[in-house]
Amino acid sequence: MTAPETHARLGFRDRVERAWPFSLFFNPVFQKEMRAAGHRSGTYIARGIYGGLMFGIVTIALVGAVIESQGASSDAQALQQLAPLMAVVLAWFGLFMLAFIAPVMTVPAFMDERRRRTLPVLMTTPLTSAQIVCAKLASQTIQLLILALLGLPVVLGLRIFGGVPASFLLQSNAILLSAALLVSTIGLRFSLYRQRSDVAIVAAFVTAAFIQFGPILLIGVAQWAGASNRILVVMPITCSPIALATITAELMGGGGGPPWGSAGIWLGHTVYNLAWSLIFILTTILQLRRVLRLEGAGINYLKPGRRERRRAALSLDAPAPAAAGAPAPPESIAPPPPAADRHPREVGDRPVLWRELRQATFRTRRGAILTTAGLAIVILILYSRIEINDVGLHMLIAIPALLFILLRAAAGSTASFTSERESRTLETLLTTPLSAREIVWSKFLGALRRQWYTPAILFTHLLLMAALGALHPVILLHTAIILAGAIIFLSATGILLGLIIRRSTTASIANICVGLILWAGLPGLLALIAEFLSFTRSFPWEPIGTFLFMINPLGQLISSIEGASHSNLAYGSPGFGTYPLWIFTLFMLASSLGYALISFALLALSARLFTASAGRTS
């Protein structure tokens, strides 16, 4: 049968479905993804949370408006005053929510296929890599669009009753949707080549941060090297938050608007995001081709480098050197774990803990060396350019380090149980006499141990600075207390969420959200309430604000670095006065102790839940 013949018999619908641009996106993979999303309760939970939060914000604003209007001449007028602010809040809300939800949707895309070993099956169909990638992306983008559309009624209300210009709504949505698309494509890219979803998530967020904030650093360097101020114009183009800030500033009356104006910024930024997205889509397609090829050959491409693989293969089948030249069966190509030779073979009396502890932080030794060298170079450049007595230097190192530590702690700990469940080893583990408590605690300690790297870098810096006299040595104590509290807390919530939530990606993001809500969302909500609900202004916000600031690891670290850089060791929280060293230290201790206590309670709860959620009956 010839091809034209078959084509002639196709119905109109079939022909449309096979036409080029259409089939690139709307092919069977797309349909499968859409159906799968429809079956997942997570899809609806995400919509519920997104819609609910938006509804909450709008309600607060409306209640505020109604109360306010009792003094104003009319409801409509009050609403009109409120509308721009609400539009701004919703735009920011959308930007952050979509940027966080996007990787939840795309990171599992290929990871699930690999785990279920369906990639070779896909390969045997006539679908091309481009079709697979685009279809996956299209289906996830549609989910994101649905979320964004949930806000449509509110947006229309703002436009019609509030008089918010359509141009703002258009611009802000262009920014946030293109940013969401960018994060989606990055997630898709890392979905392909990482073994663990938490690593993929961290990698995706760090990459996104580099794309969004990296150019700003470059601009800073260029300016410092003597470039003219005009170079600043590109800043909002490369960074979503700044782009959004620019257009919101314009909407709010231009008070804080940038000197260079906002015309074209949103467009430039949208194009910037889309261009990066395209790059990631193309590289994903290329990588997928490679992965499919390797998968077809039965080669485990997730394992360490080729050289180590070969060495492993040789040592594995030592008595058969003749086979080394011939194409070896896949079985012997796969290497033993890289850590195997560095750790004793003897399994301890606490097997789960033993296994957790021997998991390497880096996949390969080369990766570890390269990362350390790269970081060392960056830090040395900073040292050479910035005065070590400048507190800015320490902030520049400590803040990104802390953010990364928190991200890693939040994402990494959830995999403890989800990965067991995904590799279907949990069932076997459950038929051993190991107690739930022992398993949970082993997992927890293992999660803690895997996070040593970034804190070690931070401590090296602080130790050096203390030795050079730039910072008071007490900073080491404070940092240790602060990091311990935050890491223990996020690891414990991660263990709990990993037990409750079955999909590892979702669990990781949920745990990141725990940190975000506690340390950014709550203060933001308080600010929102204080702003919109004027009747609450008499409420004693200040102690609550101080409290929230004092339990926030970022605030804690900033305060402690600032304090340690002062000669009089005065510790402050912005706007809340200063304290002497010992009171501050007590605060930090109390806060971390509080986190630890909560964590232990959560772990006890986890051990209880473990029995129920994992299926043990007694």
Add this chain to the structure above:
Amino acid sequence: MIEIRNLRKKFGSLVAVDDLSLSIGEGEVFGFIGPNGAGKSTTMKVLACLLKPDSGSAKVCGLDVNKDGDRIRRVLGYMPDFLGVYEDLNVDEYLQFFASAFRIERRRRRAVVDSVLELTDLTAKKRAPVDSLSRGMQQRLGIARVLIHEPKVLLLDEPASGLDPRARIEMRSLITELARMGKCIMVSSHILTELGEMSTSIGIIERGKLLYAGSLDDAFARVRGQERIAVGLEAGPVPPELICASLLKDARVARVDHQNGELAVELAAGEHGHHFLLEALLASGARIASFKPEVVKLEDAFLKLTTGALQ
């Protein structure tokens, strides 16, 4: 050593195991047969304390699965139908891991692991990463793991799937050997001939209901009761209808169908020789071209017993 009474387990509205009762004693190999989705794995999971029964009771070594999970785990070895592997461990470490999990003393572990490796013929693969093993080798590793704490009761969910013929035979003799050591073994499988050779009793389950439980011989006898014999006829003076009619006069013949010169004779329940049929055929004047008693296999027993429930 396994006692199940009126066990019932539902998943939502689907009844996976329905009012199932059976008991298996020491040294017995119980073959659990049923089509896909019959409820075999579910029953085993209940016994392994991985699923809570909705009603009824299940006891292992006299211990209730609802209360004594901790003690049951020490005497029970459960091999799931899907072996989950830690991709970061090699075969030796994998077994050591479980030896440690089963609280085997540190100094004995080495010897225990070596002996189960030996038993399952995996010694050569000792240093290979678990996830690089072929399906059949993983299956053997699963067996090795189950044996590591010398359980009294073994639940093996499709242990022979993915094994090559030689390994199947070895598996069979291994199971027989374990039974001789006094272990109580429950094996599920789709490979019926295989179960036939090693199990002392079988249970046939379909749609959650136990259709038959008892010795193999009984199962054969039940089916043999409805033995069929195909008789080919040459064209002769007597029309086939008449031959049928005369055969049906014998009480031992339950039914005769005829088509294109071939008679399908179904015998009534019970043990009968075949000579009476030959004699009756000759007496009726039939010219016999062929005479083929259908050989009764476990497959047939299985099909017969299960389709019975569907009708």
